[in-house]
Amino acid sequence: MKKIFTIVIFTENKIGLLNRVTSLFTQRHINIESLTTSESEYDGIHRFTVVIEETEERTFKVVRQIEKQVEVLKAFCFTDEETVSSEIALYKIKLDDSVDSSSLQAVMDKHDAHVKEEVGKFLIIEKTGLKQETHVLFEALKPFGIQGFVRSGRVSLSKTISTFSKHLQELEAHSKEIISQ
Amino acid sequence: MQTLTATKEIKKKSQIITGAEAVILSLLEEGTETIFGYPGGAIMPIYDSLYGYQDRLKHVLTRHEQGAIHAAQGFARVSNMPGVVFATSGPGATNLITGLADAKIDSTPLVCITGQVPFSLLGTDAFQETDVISLSMPVTKWNYQVTKPEEIPAAIAKAFYIASSGRPGPVLIDITKDAQFASLSYDYKKCQGFRSYNPSPRIDENKVKEAAELINNAKRPYILFGQGVILSEAEKEFQAFVEKTGIPAAWTLLGLSALPTDHPLNVGMLGMHGNYGPNKLTNQCDVLIAVGMRFDDRVTGNLARYAKQAKVIHLEIDPAEINKNVKTDVPILGDAKKSLQMLIEQCHANEHTDWLEQFEELNDLEYKKVIQNELNPDKEGLTMGEVIRRVNDLTDGDAVIVTDVGQHQMVACRYAKFKKTKSNITSGGLGTMGFCLPAALGAKLGAPERQVVGVIGDGGFQMTLQELGTIFQTQAAVKIIILNNEFLGMVRQWQQLFFDKRYSSTELVNPDFVAVTKGFGIEASSVAERENLDVGLKTMFDHQGPYLLEVKVEKEDNVFPMVPSGASVDEIRLE
Numbered sequence: 071m072k073k074i075f076t077i078v079i080f081t082e083n084k085i086g087l088l089n090r091v092t093s094l095f096t097q098r099h100i101n102i103e104s105l106t107t108s109e110s111e112y113d114g115i116h117r118f119t120v121v122i123e124e125t126e127e128r129t130f131k132v133v134r135q136i137e138k139q140v141e142v143l144k145a146f147c148f149t150d151e152e153t154v155s156s157e158i159a160l161y162k163i164k165l166d167d168s169v170d171s172s173s174l175q176a177v178m179d180k181h182d183a184h185v186k187e188e189v190g191k192f193l194i195i196e197k198t199g200l201k202q203e204t205h206v207l208f209e210a211l212k213p214f215g216i217q218g219f220v221r222s223g224r225v226s227l228s229k230t231i232s233t234f235s236k237h238l239q240e241l242e243a244h245s246k247e248i249i250s251q
Numbered sequence: 252m253q254t255l256t257a258t259k260e261i262k263k264k265s266q267i268i269t270g271a272e273a274v275i276l277s278l279l280e281e282g283t284e285t286i287f288g289y290p291g292g293a294i295m296p297i298y299d300s301l302y303g304y305q306d307r308l309k310h311v312l313t314r315h316e317q318g319a320i321h322a323a324q325g326f327a328r329v330s331n332m333p334g335v336v337f338a339t340s341g342p343g344a345t346n347l348i349t350g351l352a353d354a355k356i357d358s359t360p361l362v363c364i365t366g367q368v369p370f371s372l373l374g375t376d377a378f379q380e381t382d383v384i385s386l387s388m389p390v391t392k393w394n395y396q397v398t399k400p401e402e403i404p405a406a407i408a409k410a411f412y413i414a415s416s417g418r419p420g421p422v423l424i425d426i427t428k429d430a431q432f433a434s435l436s437y438d439y440k441k442c443q444g445f446r447s448y449n450p451s452p453r454i455d456e457n458k459v460k461e462a463a464e465l466i467n468n469a470k471r472p473y474i475l476f477g478q479g480v481i482l483s484e485a486e487k488e489f490q491a492f493v494e495k496t497g498i499p500a501a502w503t504l505l506g507l508s509a510l511p512t513d514h515p516l517n518v519g520m521l522g523m524h525g526n527y528g529p530n531k532l533t534n535q536c537d538v539l540i541a542v543g544m545r546f547d548d549r550v551t552g553n554l555a556r557y558a559k560q561a562k563v564i565h566l567e568i569d570p571a572e573i574n575k576n577v578k579t580d581v582p583i584l585g586d587a588k589k590s591l592q593m594l595i596e597q598c599h600a601n602e603h604t605d606w607l608e609q610f611e612e613l614n615d616l617e618y619k620k621v622i623q624n625e626l627n628p629d630k631e632g633l634t635m636g637e638v639i640r641r642v643n644d645l646t647d648g649d650a651v652i653v654t655d656v657g658q659h660q661m662v663a664c665r666y667a668k669f670k671k672t673k674s675n676i677t678s679g680g681l682g683t684m685g686f687c688l689p690a691a692l693g694a695k696l697g698a699p700e701r702q703v704v705g706v707i708g709d710g711g712f713q714m715t716l717q718e719l720g721t722i723f724q725t726q727a728a729v730k731i732i733i734l735n736n737e738f739l740g741m742v743r744q745w746q747q748l749f750f751d752k753r754y755s756s757t758e759l760v761n762p763d764f765v766a767v768t769k770g771f772g773i774e775a776s777s778v779a780e781r782e783n784l785d786v787g788l789k790t791m792f793d794h795q796g797p798y799l800l801e802v803k804v805e806k807e808d809n810v811f812p813m814v815p816s817g818a819s820v821d822e823i824r825l826e
């Protein structure tokens with residue numbers, strides 16, 4: 071049975087690695103639902119967050135293939151229950167006479183959204199949350215006329231203690247050990 | 252070859268030299284003696300530097316970059332040293348792709364160096380610009396684009412380290428032309444490891460213990476061995492393990508020659524065209540011990556009915572291979588040599604006479620139904636098998652046999668006899684037609700003291716026959732046998748068996764192979780009758796230099812036994 075998995079990958083910060091990692095999904099015909107890369111809490115180490123919908127077995131196998139790539143330090147995979155995740159959505163609404171600003175405010179309040187900026191004749195509304203939540207707001211804003219909409223990739227942190235720093239220490243010790251041999 | 256220029260002294264440390272010269276010096280630091288390649292605009296500075304080092308670095312000018320990379324593969328596989336390849340940008344680089352894919356799937360260490368357009372032209376669709384980094388990404392173990400000269404020594408050091416450690420594979424370094432021209436302060440330091448690459452996982456002693464216990468209590472244990480044994484140079488340990496435990500052992504296509512073919516516990520070949528017993532009894536053993544092999548689908552047939560009754564032990568260096576195709580009960584992650592050393596200690600000396608006898612019984616059956624007719628046929632036309640049998644006799648099983656892809660490959664691997672390791676060179680995982688001729692040349696250059704025999708189909712020969720030019724120029728004394736059936740034989744066999752004999756585009760109208768070969772300046776002859784076969788082969792082996800023998804074989808013979816695709820290994824057919 072397929073479900074949503076969040077794959078977190080720690081890598082060296084190297085050109086082309088993103089390409090190498092995504093092609094592992096392409097080769098297996100796995101669609102990437104969302105992908106984010108950023109710095110991690112460790113100096114010089116990058117963090118990819120990839121969301122896919124797959125069976126557990128195929129997910130585990132692709133994670134092992136990712137981990138095997140030179141310059142990938144470690145890959146983890148989590149179910150939704152194991153992580154706290156978020157996405158940001160921005161909505162552009164045109165302000166004209168037909169827009170009832172008090173009912174627009176009511177919709178924003180109800181959905182825990184706020185005005186990010188008012189630019190000329192437009193309002194940029196921001197909401198953070200899971201995909202379902204930003205989607206519900208999208209539906210609610212439709213009657214006001216949405217001029218633009220964008221949703222970011224998912225960012226996630228696991229609910230448990232990170233084992234990566236221990237792993238990193240081990241990797242560094244092990245590579246020193248090899249060097250000294 | 253004599254040259255006019257005085258050759259250079261190897262540079263002392265911290266000298267200012269060009270990027271191009273740094274490439275050459277770095278290769279020398281890594282012990283490179285032979286390079287296979289083809290020049291062009293974007294790699295000319297490197298070729299120019301090479302000119303000054305011809306006394307220490309031999310460059311083999313092939314006739315096509317695909318020829319260069321297959322030759323480097325042949326070289327690497329006989330010597331266990333990384334093969335080194337040069338090619339120019341654009342078409343030079345794209346011509347490497349097939350060889351990279353082949354080396355990746357067959358775990359062959361290669362260091363390929365391609366020239367690239369200058370940094371300022373990257374992304375402008377410049378003349379002969381291709382994005383070789385993206386193109387080669389899925390078919391390399393690692394690749395890297397160098398745009399500054401000072402990156403060159405470290406990039407090459409890393410390339411050699413990655414190519415040859417852990418599960419080996421091809422790497423590619425793309426160097427922009429301006430980085431080749433510009434100068435750097437040169438220092439070389441070998442790469443000995445870095446944190447984001449762990450080539451030799453620490454072996455878990457508990458797993459070794461668990462495995463030994465399973466093995467010691469097994470009634471019908473069975474060993475499958477692959478190229479991992481050869482790549483980790485564990486042949487001695489492997490043989491000791493087999494002998495101490497008394498367990499029958501069967502090989503994958505790439506494991507062939509890791510254990511002498513005539514060893515009493517060597518029960519034969521696995522897979523689609525492997526031997527009858529080794530396939531059938533896979534589904535009867537109680538403990539399956541896989542050593543340095545990856546359960547390729549050509550070995551396992553239908554996975555849903557593969558060794559389901561057995562406990563599986565898997566000795567493997569690549570974590571991604573564990574549980575990939577076959578569920579493993581006891582994985583031993585690590586280098587095969589070390590794992591085997593640890594395992595031998597904990598395994599009891601044993602014999603499995605009754606179990607071994609089952610292999611012998613099935614072998615007798617296969618002998619009567621298939622092998623006898625193949626090796627000693629009483630029909631008129633020549634069989635591929637009898638050619639291989641005579642090659643065995645005349646080389647005393649001591650030759651390196653290089654094969655192409657198709658029926659002749661399966662027949663050669665089924666019947667060739669090997670005493671020494673690293674003696675069977677074939678394109679296994681990718682099944683690349685055109686592999687043999689250049690790979691045989693590379694093998695001869697990698698093991699000049701050994702007899703190297705290439706066995707090729709009439710189809711595959713015509714995919715890279717331009718390399719006869721390289722063989723002529725180098726005078727590498729390879730012996731080439733074309734087994735000519737005037738068909739793309741293996742495809743024709745499938746058409747006969749599974750497509751109602753509809754021979755769609757598999758019949759070849761061939762050129763005169765002897766005339767073609769002689770046109771390249773290489774001696775050649777052709778035989779079509781049994782009584783001439785021996786003379787033909789002897790003439791070939793007695794000849795000093797390279798030689799090509801065409802053997803006209805039966806046109807529509809089939810290779811058996813066969814596990815039809817989708818079938819289970821125990822449904823192997825003898826006819």
Ligand SMILES: Cc1ncc(C[n+]2csc(CCOP(=O)(O)OP(=O)(O)O)c2C)c(N)n1
Pocket residue numbers: 655656657658659660682683684685707708709710711712734736738739740741742
């Ligand atoms: C580059 C490439 N193209 C196509 C194939 C598919 N293929 C596999 S075996 C074969 C026939 C080989 O014919 P030949 O070289 O005459 O050898 P034979 O099988 O007759 O011994 C073909 C076309 C392949 N393996 N490689």
